[in-house]
Amino acid sequence: MGFRHVVLFKWKSDSTSEQRDAAIEALRQWGRDAEQYGALTFGTDAGLAEGNWDTAVVVDLPDRDAYLAYAADERHQKMIAEYIRPILAERAAVQHET
């Protein structure tokens, strides 16, 4: 049994490619910082389907408590506030046991 956090982002249509690139780079850095909690995988949509969102993040953690610690981490909150939220049009998330 483990615990998985899945989140999808759709960026604002008026966000710049520099802002999007910076968000991806911030996610990359956060993935390294978050290794203490679990394994973070993310990626940018490959453009195969109409209506897709922009970016997916999947985090595999040992348990629910590790997720709560991951979510509350100050570096995580700072990354979201600085790089994600300013260009965020929509966010959808599910956390579930695996």
Add this chain to the structure above:
Amino acid sequence: MGFRHVVLFKWKSDSTSEQRDAAIEALRQWGRDAEQYGALTFGTDAGLAEGNWDTAVVVDLPDRDAYLAYAADERHQKMIAEYIRPILAERAAVQHET
């Protein structure tokens, strides 16, 4: 390098628990049928965060072509038409290289 398909569902607020359970069971069956393409993991939201969606599906495939075959599979299309679409309020998806 591999390829990941991430999809989140939000069910209609007037869907019944029987319909939702049937959709989850259909996803479970489809996960077994889809083993020829890759590894499918899914789960129902644990209820830790306000505003979360209901169900997450993550499929890890060897490459983009395997995803296209997975997506087009007739059993997949039938499962979506019979169990997912009737109770679907919102869907968000991203496919990306890993």
